[in-house]
Amino acid sequence: EDKVVQSPLSLVVHEGDTVTLNCSYEVTNFRSLLWYKQEKKAPTFLFMLTSSGIEKKSGRLSSILDKKELFSILNITATQTGDSAVYLCAVEQRGGGATNKLIFGTGTLLAVQP
Amino acid sequence: EAGVTQFPSHSVIEKGQTVTLRCDPISGHDNLYWYRRVMGKEIKFLLHFVKESKQDESGMPNNRFLAERTGGTYSTLKVQPAELEDSGVYFCASSAWTGTYEQYFGPGTRLTVT
Numbered sequence: 001e002d003k004v005v006q007s008p009l010s011l012v013v014h015e016g017d018t019v020t021l022n023c024s025y026e027v028t029n030f031r032s033l034l035w036y037k038q039e040k041k042a043p044t045f046l047f048m049l050t051s052s053g054i055e056k057k058s059g060r061l062s063s064i065l066d067k068k069e070l071f072s073i074l075n076i077t078a079t080q081t082g083d084s085a086v087y088l089c090a091v092e093q094r095g096g097g098a099t100n101k102l103i104f105g106t107g108t109l110l111a112v113q114p
Numbered sequence: 115e116a117g118v119t120q121f122p123s124h125s126v127i128e129k130g131q132t133v134t135l136r137c138d139p140i141s142g143h144d145n146l147y148w149y150r151r152v153m154g155k156e157i158k159f160l161l162h163f164v165k166e167s168k169q170d171e172s173g174m175p176n177n178r179f180l181a182e183r184t185g186g187t188y189s190t191l192k193v194q195p196a197e198l199e200d201s202g203v204y205f206c207a208s209s210a211w212t213g214t215y216e217q218y219f220g221p222g223t224r225l226t227v228t
Contacts, residue, residue, distance in 0.1 A: 004156075034216065034217075036219070041221030041222060042117070042118070042205075042219045042220055042221040042222065043157075043205075043219045044219075045216055045217075045218060045219075048216045088157070090157075092215075095170055097169050097170065098145075098162075098164050098169050099162040099169045099170035100215060101147070101159040101162060101170065101173070102147075102149070102157075102159065102207075102217060103159070104149075104156045104157040104158070105156060106155070106156045107156070
């Protein structure tokens, strides 16, 4: 069965800390891996990773994919209280026809304390 | 540019009643997806439209769920009759037909069946 596993389930840090969130997967017909940030409502898109070893960066956030070991990490440096959210990892599965559906992990709840 | 919108944000209905959820994708996005998160579980795929055509509805729980996308713009998801286990958050996402296909999510509709 296809699955995406995120760890840790939750994490509490202080402002300024660096955190690493993990995502491992076993998904057939892999197309890409995506990270989303969910604060209150809509999951907001962070990164899409398709190739191994190429780091994607956006400000204090960065992510990398290892397609051989089937995992990805999301790093957040110099955390701020505004980084508090649930971080979702999803693997895009290439399906029949035109469908590329997302298979989600349960998320990592990050709380950044002042 | 407006994001994906969903209506209503929250619906409380009694078991046996009918509810219709609406999703307006990002303008110009041909791909429209429905997902659902039930309590304590991960977000799961329900179905996928390309324009007005259903491409994959393998995630639909049963025949009490009916999705439509007439005209290839907004989509509706009807639950009739609703059961207690249908409670959860229903997300809609859309993506472009070309490019990197990342899916952008709406804020979700929280459905509570009592």
